[in-house]
Amino acid sequence: xxxxxxxxxxxxxxxxxxxxxxxxxxxxxxxxxxxxxxxxxxxxxxxxxxxxxxxxxxxxxxxxxxxxxxxxxxxxxxxxxxxxxxxxxxxxxxxxxxxxxxxxxxxxxxxxxxxxxxxxxxxxxxxxxxxxxxxxxxxxxxxxxxxxxxxxxxxxxxxxxxxxxxxxxxxxxxxxxxxxxxxxxxxxxxxxxxxxxxxxxxxxxxxxxxxxxxxxxxxxxxxxxxxxxxxxxxxxxxxxxxxxxxxxxxxxxxxxxxxxxxxxxxxxxxxxxxxxxxxxxxxxxxxxxxxxxxxxxxxxxxxxxxxxxxxxxxxxxxxxxxxxxxxxxxxxxxxxxxxx
Numbered sequence: 001x002x003x004x005x006x007x008x009x010x011x012x013x014x015x016x017x018x019x020x021x022x023x024x025x026x027x028x029x030x031x032x033x034x035x036x037x038x039x040x041x042x043x044x045x046x047x048x049x050x051x052x053x054x055x056x057x058x059x060x061x062x063x064x065x066x067x068x069x070x071x072x073x074x075x076x077x078x079x080x081x082x083x084x085x086x087x088x089x090x091x092x093x094x095x096x097x098x099x100x101x102x103x104x105x106x107x108x109x110x111x112x113x114x115x116x117x118x119x120x121x122x123x124x125x126x127x128x129x130x131x132x133x134x135x136x137x138x139x140x141x142x143x144x145x146x147x148x149x150x151x152x153x154x155x156x157x158x159x160x161x162x163x164x165x166x167x168x169x170x171x172x173x174x175x176x177x178x179x180x181x182x183x184x185x186x187x188x189x190x191x192x193x194x195x196x197x198x199x200x201x202x203x204x205x206x207x208x209x210x211x212x213x214x215x216x217x218x219x220x221x222x223x224x225x226x227x228x229x230x231x232x233x234x235x236x237x238x239x240x241x242x243x244x245x246x247x248x249x250x251x252x253x254x255x256x257x258x259x260x261x262x263x264x265x266x267x268x269x270x271x272x273x274x275x276x277x278x279x280x281x282x283x284x285x286x287x288x289x290x291x292x293x294x295x296x297x298x299x300x301x302x303x304x305x306x307x308x309x310x311x312x313x314x315x316x317x318x319x320x321x322x323x324x325x326x327x328x329x330x331x332x333x334x335x336x337x338x339x340x
Contacts, residue, residue: 006294007088007166009079011072012051013041015148018126018220020096023054023061025096026210031048031103036061037079038334042069047093056240073184080174088171090164090191092251094220097165101216105168108210112132115173116198117210118143121166121217128218135157135215145203153247155265161199164191165216168197177201182242188235193242200250231277233270237292240266244294257309260302263295264310264318286324296325 008026015022026036039060040048055061056294065257066075076090087106091097093184101119120135143160151159160166174180179197181190205216240263247259267289274280291296303322310318 004035004085005087006106007035007037007079007083007085007171007198008091008102009037009039009076009083009088010091010093011041011075011079012043012047012093013069013072013075014045015052015093016042018222019050020054021096022091022093022239023051025099026091027054027058028099028104029062030100031106034060035083035085035180037083038063039075039079040065040073041065041075041279041340045156046257046325052259071184072191073181073187076181076190080171082181083090083171085171087168088174089168092165092219094222095165096183096218096220097329098214098216098218098336100322102168104212104214104216105210108212109168109170114207114210115170116202117168117212118160119166119212119217120160120215121163122153122215124218126221126222131221132158133215134160135213137162144208145199148199148209149196149203149252150258151203152199153243153252153255153262155262160211161195162192163217163219164190164194165219167195167198173201174198177204184235186235187238187242188232189239193239196243196246205286218305229276233273234288236266236270237288237295241292241294244298248294256298256302257306259298260306264314265319267295267299268314268317286328289325300329 005265010022012019023036026034038051038055040063051061051063055063062082064078066078070078076143079090082090087109089102089105104116107120109115115145120133122130122134123132124130148159148161150156151161156162177197179193179194179201184190187193199209243262247255271285275285277280299321301319303318307318307322
């Protein structure tokens with residue numbers, strides 16, 4: 001069996017009829033030398049039957065089945081493990097792309113001899129109406145590794161740094177740097193964390209990603225998006241902890257400012273979603289936060305330097321956060337020193 005040039009990894013969990021749209025957009029690509037590695041993550045809808053009907057008609061579709069629900073992070077790792085392509089891409093099971101997406105990304109990666117190539121995306125409704133076009137919303141066309149690392153750290157949601165679906169990765173490059181997805185049952189924003197490691201590895205190899213300045217991937221908004229759940233919001237604390245660890249490990253001190261701003265912005269958004277809407281009490285929120293000592297440390301350490309750079313609501317929140325965390329750290333210090 002010949003080795004395909006590009007593998008597309010798709011974890012499958014209850015996409016419903018939207019799975020057909022996803023598969024059609026890939027099977028009808030102008031670039032034909034592909035394999036589509038589908039990982040069935042114990043779906044409870046009709047997607048297994050839909051997938052099998054497509055696989056019976058096109059041998060480029062390869063099926064794997066999880067014995068238990070692993071969620072998207074570990075399912076992507078399983079797909080990556082079984083992929084054979086020179087390059088690999090990661091798709092969501094209910095999204096779709098332009099018919100020339102893979103051809104454009106592959107050709108650009110080869111032309112520039114880069115291990116990673118990317119493009120723009122948009123965010124669309126289930127009816128195809130554009131909610132956000134990131135090419136229009138984010139006007140800065142800067143794709144250096146330093147800029148992309150900074151964008152993730154400071155939580156710039158409009159930058160091309162975050163989405164995993166808009167990128168083509170050299171598989172040997174990922175293996176060489178041991179870049180894998182985290183367990184999304186525990187840690188959220190696995191795509192941003194994966195990309196962060198990719199940009200660190202590109203920086204280490206003294207290169208940047210190739211980029212096609214066109215909107216080629218369409219990410220669909222619907223009621224079942226994982227990012228809409230409370231557990232996803234809580235997992236973002238663990239994500240920021242992982243991010244801080246990588247920043248510290250690679251001594252990226254030039255991003256201390258962005259790290260503080262990103263942490264405050266993330267916690268402000270989470271506080272609004274799960275505390276102000278009475279899904280968690282304030283005490284529960286801080287109990288979760290106290291289990292993330294790196295976040296606590298960065299906010300208490302940098303607060304006095306950076307709080308004035310925040311917008312008024314986030315500034316008010318950061319002062320409130322700082323008082324709570326400073327009081328907590330003082331109590332911890334007293335307990336560790338056996339001070340009654």
